[in-house]
Every structure is written in C-alpha cells, then in structure tokens.
Ligand SMILES: Nc1ncnc2c1ncn2[C@@H]1O[C@H](COP(=O)(O)OP(=O)(O)O)[C@@H](O)[C@H]1O
C-alpha cells in the first residue's frame with residue numbers, strides 16, 4: 061500500500077511564481093531603470109493582459125460570452141476622469157474609486173441580459189456598450205463627443221507620474237492574474253471549473269450556476285474597468301469612441317482564443333503575441349486585421365485550446381497549476 | 395403633426411430594419427446561433443451592388459435581382475463551409491468564429507472599397523414622394539415597406555405551408571428527431587442561411603439607395619436586426635417584423651426629440667422590453 | 681437467407697463510455713423481435729446505434745447483407761429504417777398533422793401498400809379528431825400514437841420502437857399493441873423495446889435479453905422459460921437466489 065498526498069504545486073509552477081513575482085517587482089521599479097516609452101508599453105501590455113484575462117474568466121470559466129466588455133473599460137475610465145478632473149479627487153485614489161461604477165453597472169446589465177439565450181446574450185452586451193457610448197456622447201457633464209482631458213495630472217512631475225503608472229500596472233496584473241489564480245485555486249475554483257466543463261452537471265452537483273455567473277460577471281467587470289482606468293490615465297485624454305471602442309472586445313477575444321481559452325498561461329502568451337503583432341504589423345492596418353480575424357476564426361474552429369492547448373499536449377508544465385493531483389509518497393505520480 | 399410624421403417615418407424606417415431582422419430570426423429560430431457577420435453581409439452585398447451599377451451600368455432593380463441570388467449563394471456557402479461545423483449547444487464556437495470572420499470581412503472590404511461612404515443611384519426614385527393628407531411620404535421608403543411586408547408574409551407562409559417550411563420547423567423543435575424522420579439537418583440549415591442572406595440582398599439594395607454604406611457599418615445593422623428580433627419575440631417571423639417597426643418608430647421619435655438621441659432611443663426601448671417583457675412583445679409562450 | 685437487418689459485434693457508447701460490448705442481432709422480414717433488459721442495459725443505445733445516431737463502424741450493421749453502419753439517420757430512413765424514439769420526441773409547436781407530414785414528406789420509397797395519413801388515422805382514429813391540435817396539448821397516449829404514426833409514414837421496412845408503453849394507462853397500452861399486427865401485416869419488421877416482459881413475450885416472435893451491454897439470452901419468445909429470462913435479466917448471481 062502506498063501513501064498519497066494531494067499536491068497542486070509543480071516545479072514549473074514554482075519557477076513561474078518566482079518569475080511572476082520578479083516581473084511585478086521589476087515593473088514597480090521601472091521609473092528607476094526604464095525609459096518613458098518602455099513604461100508606456102508595459103502599461104499597455106498590462107491592460108491587454110487584464111482585459112483578456114477578465115474575458116477569459118467570463119467566457120472560459122463562467123461560460124458567459126460577452127462582446128461588449130468595452131462598456132466597463134469606458135465606464136470606469138470616465139468615472140475616473142470625472143472624479144479627478146471635475147471633483148478634484150486625487151487621480152490615483154480616483155482610479156480605485158472609479159471601480160465602483162462598473163461594479164454597480166454590472167448588476168442591472170446582467171439582470172437584464174441573462175434572460176437572453178447564449179449567443180443573444182453576447183450581442184446584448186454589445187448593445188449595452190453602444191448605448192453607453194451614445195450616453196457619453198450626449199452627456200454635457202462628460203463634455204459630450206469632444207471628450208475630456210486629465211489636466212490635473214500636470215500638477216505631478218514626470219517622475220511621479222511614472223511611479224504611479226508603474227505601480228498601477230503592477231497592481232493591475234496582481235489583481236487580475238493573481239486574483240484569478242487564487243480564485244481558481246479556492247473552493248470557488250472547483251465550482252467554476254466544473255461549470256466550465258459541464259454547466260448542467262455542475263448544477264446537479266449543487267453549484268448555483270446563476271449566482272456564480274452573476275458574481276463572475278461583476279468581478280470581471282471590475283477587473284476590466286480597472287484596466288480601463290489605468291489605460292486612460294496614461295493616455296490623459298478620453299473620448300466616447302476611444303473609451304467604448306469595440307477593439308477592446310476584439311483584442312480580448314483574439315488574445316484568449318489564440319493563446320488558449322480556459323488557461324492563464326494562454327492569456328499571457330496571446331497578449332504578448334497581440335502586443336508585438338500590433339507593434340510590428342499595425343502599420344499594415346486592414347490587412348493585418350484580416351489576418352487577426354481569420355486567426356480567431358481558425359482557433360474557434362480547429363484549435364479550441366489555442367497555442368497553450370497545443371503546447372500542453374506535448375509538455376505538462378503548467379505555470380499556474382490549479383488542478384489537484386495525487387502524489388504517491390514513494391515518489392511516483394499517480 | 396410633428397409626432398404623427400415621426401411615427402410614419404419610423405414605420406417606413408422599420409421596413410428596412412425588418413429586412414435585416416427576418417433572416418436573423420430565421421437563423422436563430424432554426425439553429426440557435428447568431429451570425430455576427432449578418433450586418434457585414436448587408437454592407438458587402440451593397441458594395442457589390444454599387445460596383446455592379448458603376449461597372450456594368452446596372453439599374454437599381456437589376457442590382458436587386460442580382461444581389462438576392464448572390465446573397466443566397468453566399469449564405470449557402472457560409473453555412474456549408476463554416477456554420478455547419480459550429481452549430482451546437484455551446485454558443486461560443488459559432489459566436490467567436492463569426493466574430494473573427496466579421497473583423498476579417500470588414501477589413502477586407504476596407505482594402506477593396508476603401509473607407510468612403512457610397513450609395514446606389516435610384517434614377518430619381520429617391521426624390522419622389524406622395525402626400526398622404528398633410529404628410530409627405532417618400533416613394534422609395536414606401537416601396538421598402540411594401541417589400542418588407544411581402545417578404546415577411548412570404549416567409550411566414552413558406553414556414554407554415556410548405557414541405558421545406560415544415561422540415562425547418564421540425565429541425566428547430568428537435569433536430570435529432572427531424573433527422574430520425576428523414577430530414578437532412580445540413581440541407582435545412584444551409585437553406586435557412588441561404589434564405590436569410592438572400593433577404594439581405596433586398597436590405598442591401600434598399601440601404602444603398604435610401605442612404606449610404608461604408609465597410610465599417612455592419613455592426614450597426616447587426617445590432618438593429620438583433621434589437622428588432624428581441625423586441626418582437628424570439629423566433630417569430632411576424633414578431634421580427636413588428637419589432638422592426640417598434641425600433642424604427644423609437645428611433646424616429648428619438649431623433650425628433652434630439653438628433654443625437656435617435657439611435658439611443660432604440661437601444662433604450664430594447665432594454666425596456668428586456669426588463670418588462672423579456673420574451674418579446676409578440677411572443678405568447680414564456 | 682440473408683436477414684433484413686443484422687448487427688455484428690456492434691460496439692457503441694457515449695464519448696469514452698462504452699455502453700454496448702459487441703451485440704449480434706438479426707431481424708427478418710415481417711418478424712417482431714422483442715428487446716428486454718433492465719434500466720441502463722443498453723436497449724436504447726442499441727436502437728440509436730442502428731438508426732445512425734451514434735458513430736459505429738460500417739460492417740457492424742448490415743441491411744440486406746450490405747454494410748450501412750455509421751450512415752447519418754436521414755440516410756438510414758432512406759434505407760427503410762424508422763424509429764419511435766424513447767420519450768416520443770415530437771415536434772412541439774406543430775400540429776398532429778404537420779408532425780405526420782414531415783415524416784411522409786421525407787419518407788423512403790414504400791415497398792408495398794404505402795402508409796398514408798389516411799391509414800394512420802384509420803389505425804388511431806383519435807388522431808383524426810386532433811389533426812389540427814398542437815402536439816404538446818395531447819395526452820401521453822395520443823402523443824405516442826403520433827410518434828408511431830410518424831415512424832410508419834417514413835415507410836419503414838423495419839420499425840424500431842423504444843418503450844412505446846412507458847407511462848401509459850393499461851387500456852391505452854392495449855390499444856397501441858392491438859395496432860401492431862396491422863403494421864407487420866405487409867412485411868414490416870418490428871423491434872420492440874419493452875419493460876413489461878410478459879407483454880414483450882406475447883407480442884414477439886423472438887426475444888433478446890440485454891444485460892450491461894451484452895446479449896445474455898435469445899430465442900423464440902414462446903419457448904423461453906421464466907427462469908431463463910430472470911437469470912438473463914438480472915445476471916447469473918441473482919438467479920441463484
Ligand atoms: N446520452 C448519454 N450520455 C452518456 N451515457 C449515456 C447516455 N445515454 C445512456 N447512457 C448510458 O448508457 C448505458 C445504456 O443506457 P440506455 O441504452 O439508455 O439503457 P436502456 O435503454 O436499456 O435503459 C447506461 O449506462 C446509461 O447511463
């Protein structure tokens with residue numbers, strides 16, 4: 061008779077954890093070693109990762125497909141601008157306060173849209189994002205279609221702004237990636253994974269699928285909004301078309317589908333690919349986007365696990381191990 | 395008078411939206427999938443039509459007569475090559491696949507036709523109007539409305555009275571059971587999508603004649619079609635028609651309140667319907 | 681003589697789970713074959729596999745000796761198979777007549793004396809009265825009649841019936857079973873999955889008993905003893921009790 065213990069951590073997981081922590085520390089320290097341009101790039105990449113990971117949690121685990129996540133990007137970003145610019149709240153504090161807006165908005169949105177069947181839910185989220193864009197365009201308080209500038213930021217030195225941007229980028233990654241990881245490892249993670257694999261069976265096992273979906277919708281709205289607030293704080297300017305840009309949904313879907321849905325590793329891979337593709341091929345505009353669209357299509361049809369799915373068929377070395385495994389104490393894997 | 399005029403214009407606008415919405419209602423009813431390229435196909439067909447008019451010198455009615463079969467062929471191809479692979483209980487694959495295709499299609503159109511807005515010349519019919527009492531009604535919008543009504547009636551009769559319609563309804567009720575009595579689901583699906591996109595041939599011609607089209611317009615047409623379908627009630631053909639009227643009226647009245655409010659008014663009515671009557675206004679069953 | 685339908689080491693299942701482990705079964709023209717077995721024995725799976733609803737290898741199913749396994753259900757209909765599925769599976773939102781017409785409009789080429797709407801109505805007169813009623817408003821027995829009628833209008837040479845008596849009042853069951861001779865009169869073969877063993881024995885020429893995906897007994901219905909059936913039905917260990 062062998063003895064067993066339950067283990068989740070793997071060697072690859074430990075290495076990844078060390079690297080992730082080192083990366084966060086490096087990002088926090090950027091003002092002392094990186095150029096302005098690099099900081100800006102890292103902030104942008106962090107925002108892509110965050111928005112994509114939130115979509116991944118929603119669609120990959122929650123089974124809720126949205127194509128209107130830009131609603132939460134825009135709402136949080138606008139809330140931050142209003143708090144900081146109109147009401148004079150400290151902008152860094154405003155980033156966090158602004159997260160109340162997507163949280164509060166997510167409840168009625170889900171309440172209305174969950175009455176629609178699967179695919180129609182997704183299009184419904186798009187309508188909501190469009191409606192919010194039009195509301196922003198028509199609202200005098202938001203300066204309508206002309207948009208707003210974050211002039212209050214001029215009271216800080218360039219270095220102070222760099223410190224803030226770097227800390228916010230690190231916090232964003234910590235909350236969205238780290239938070240998802242912890243959530244997936246918690247008892248909710250088991251329910252979420254069960255729900256991803258088979259919602260009907262999960263419901264019969266006592267998982268309150270409806271409630272869990274609402275909670276995940278709210279949580280991902282907040283995470284997405286966080287990315288929006290950070291992104292537009294770095295931009296210093298916001299207009300309704302940029303805040304509620306459908307490209308936020310496009311990039312999230314591309315990143316997750318190409319990287320690999322239902323995994324954190326896939327999101328990081330996908331985001332890095334998207335970031336560099338955008339950087340190198342963005343100048344080709346339309347033809348580049350044709351390729352992105354077709355890649356998304358091909359992944360949805362033929363490679364449901366994306367790059368990470370293909371990779372993990374060959375090598376079993378998760379960076380973020382969430383699965384429990386039995387380990388025989390005399391050494392062999394069970 | 396102002397408001398009555400608004401309602402009349404809204405109904406006329408609804409005629410165009412009904413032509414967007416019919417195909418979507420049909421496809422969702424049968425396959426439970428949403429084709430995200432729905433609006434892009436309207437734009438694609440319209441741009442093809444405009445090019446045909448310019449290059450081959452076709453008049454608007456000849457363009458219409460060409461676009462409907464082209465649309466049907468495109469729909470058939472789309473179903474055979476792509477959608478048949480993703481029909482199923484999980485909404486994610488069909489949604490993501492057509493979402494990716496939509497981005498590719500929009501940008502391909504951008505490469506071919508550039509971002510310019512274009513329109514189709516109707517040979518004077520665009521300016522013609524008749525007066526109904528004190529209200530002036532454009533002849534073209536009236537033709538669009540009549541066409542939409544005939545299409546809706548025709549589709550409804552096809553669904554109720556023909557062999558094809560019955561096999562379609564059987565497949566939408568229980569596709570496996572339909573296969574057990576000899577219906578080939580792939581054929582039924584391909585025919586449904588062919589009809590849906592064929593109808594978009596009408597929508598494309600009239601859209602290009604009534605206003606303009608540009609490669610990035612597709613998402614708006616998708617959303618209007620979607621709103622009409624939901625307002626009217628899922629899967630019901632006349633419901634989609636009525637939903638399109640309500641959407642058109644909401645937008646026209648919103649536009650009269652404030653020009654920036656028109657489209658938004660449509661979205662708000664859609665959300666209100668979801669809140670108050672999620673099964674749609676004309677759906678009896680919950 | 682080549683049997684009308686035969687299966688050869690038929691293996692089928694759901695995903696990784698195998699539910700049938702090599703079934704050999706034959707059905708001859710005009711014959712009624714009963715299929716009995718406990719819940720979960722694999723009776724429905726067998727009918728579904730024969731009908732083309734589950735993936736199987738071509739040689740596992742033969743019609744007139746020709747391999748037809750793995751064809752899509754609508755092609756099996758064209759070969760002369762029809763099924764009255766478990767749970768009836770009617771087309772909701774459509775009337776009785778429309779349900780029947782879908783079947784007759786996609787039917788196989790009839791061999792002799794084709795089934796018509798008129799004949800189905802003669803077999804089950806209540807359906808004529810309810811012709812325009814949406815099927816969801818019918819009683820369970822009436823729904824079962826529609827489902828049988830739908831199967832017949834596919835003009836089958838073999839009709840597979842999955843628990844047609846399930847959940848029905850005894851009087852209705854008798855009414856439905858009384859209709860079966862009329863169905864087999866023109867040579868149509870019947871495969872009856874039936875929970876009521878006595879009824880299955882009386883209504884069939886031959887009988888197969890399934891247990892956990894295997895045939896544990898088969899023979900002429902009138903000649904099989906009660907004990908043999910209960911041994912095959914529950915497995916050998918139970919028969920010792
Ligand atoms: N759709 C399905 N998915 C997975 N397993 C199934 C499914 N249908 C039946 N089974 C399993 O296959 C086995 C045989 O079931 P079935 O053929 O329905 O038995 P019967 O009709 O004899 O009661 C059972 O173990 C059952 O749990």
Ligand SMILES: [Mg+2]
Pocket residue numbers: 723724725766
């Ligand atoms: Mg059964």
